[in-house]
Amino acid sequence: MFKALADPTRRALLDELLDRDGQTLFELCARLAGHGFGSTRQAVSQHLDVLVDAGLVSTRRQGRYKFHDLNTSPLNAIVERWLTGPGKDQQ
Amino acid sequence: MFKALADPTRRALLDELLDRDGQTLFELCARLAGHGFGSTRQAVSQHLDVLVDAGLVSTRRQGRYKFHDLNTSPLNAIVERWLTGPGKDQQ
DNA sequence: TTGACAGGCAAGTAATAACTTGCCTATGTT
DNA sequence: AACATAGGCAAGTTATTACTTGCCTGTCAA
Numbered sequence: 001m002f003k004a005l006a007d008p009t010r011r012a013l014l015d016e017l018l019d020r021d022g023q024t025l026f027e028l029c030a031r032l033a034g035h036g037f038g039s040t041r042q043a044v045s046q047h048l049d050v051l052v053d054a055g056l057v058s059t060r061r062q063g064r065y066k067f068h069d070l071n072t073s074p075l076n077a078i079v080e081r082w083l084t085g086p087g088k089d090q091q
Numbered sequence: 092m093f094k095a096l097a098d099p100t101r102r103a104l105l106d107e108l109l110d111r112d113g114q115t116l117f118e119l120c121a122r123l124a125g126h127g128f129g130s131t132r133q134a135v136s137q138h139l140d141v142l143v144d145a146g147l148v149s150t151r152r153q154g155r156y157k158f159h160d161l162n163t164s165p166l167n168a169i170v171e172r173w174l175t176g177p178g179k180d181q182q
Numbered sequence: 183t184t185g186a187c188a189g190g191c192a193a194g195t196a197a198t199a200a201c202t203t204g205c206c207t208a209t210g211t212t
Numbered sequence: 213a214a215c216a217t218a219g220g221c222a223a224g225t226t227a228t229t230a231c232t233t234g235c236c237t238g239t240c241a242a
Contacts, residue, residue, distance in 0.1 A: 002093075002096045002097050002098075002102065003097045003229090005093045005096065005097070005169075006093050006094045006096070006097035006229095007229085007230080009230090011093065014173060015172075018173060018176070018178055018179075019178065024188075024189090025188070025189065026187085026188065026189090039230095039231085040231075040232070040233095041188095041189085042190090042191095042231080042232070042233085043230070043231055043232080045189075045190075046230080046231080047230090063188090063238095063239060063240075064187070064188050064189075064238065064239040064240065065188070065189090065239095066188075066189070070173075072173045072174055075169060075170075075173055075174055076174075078096075078166060078169055079166075079170060079174070081106075082105060082109060082161075082163045082166055083163055083166055083167075083170070085109070087109055087110065088109075094199090097199095098199085098200080100200090115218075115219090116218070116219065117217085117218065117219085130201085131201075131202070131203095132218095132219085133201080133202070133203085133220090133221095134200075134201055134202080136219075136220075137200080137201080138200090154208095154209060154210075154218095155208065155209040155210065155217070155218050155219075156209090156218070156219090157218075157219070
């Protein structure tokens, strides 16, 4: 999951999905391009695979469309490990 | 900063510093080795450099020792970006 | 049923990151 | 002064990651 966050294009993808869930690969490509992260469809597809493997994005197929949704819950592991974990004051 | 978190050895270093601040390079090497992250001193030193560049670790020199301290505040950027940011319910 | 659109697969290349190696400097001890 | 300890520098190698290229499959509309 940490490796998934290491790439700026993938972080931009999370930003786009935070803005609007349920986007397709082509929509995300277009929006990345509009935000200065020009990448080919294949590159974006591979980035999405990494995000799915990390549990940060989930997908649902519908006809010929595949919609992508953001799932931020794995990020809580970061908070619990170093921000609110043992040895730290709970908020 | 995200790239700094991408490596397991660096995450282990953060864990060690969370457990006890103010450790030297050699202490950290010994403790990593004890936790199954055997790395040479040079490798650990380079990892610490990355963590310092990311703002996650600060250092202070004292004689021939260089102490390392954890600084988790950059991690709040993750929380604010995807967990409590705009478009998300503030807790 | 043909064609356009959405997406997938896989091999190859390019770029980056992690690690090693060998030697160097500074501080403190005996 | 001599030596051990703590750390630094930099070039080279290996390993990993990101990206490209070319072609393939599935869905839907005319």
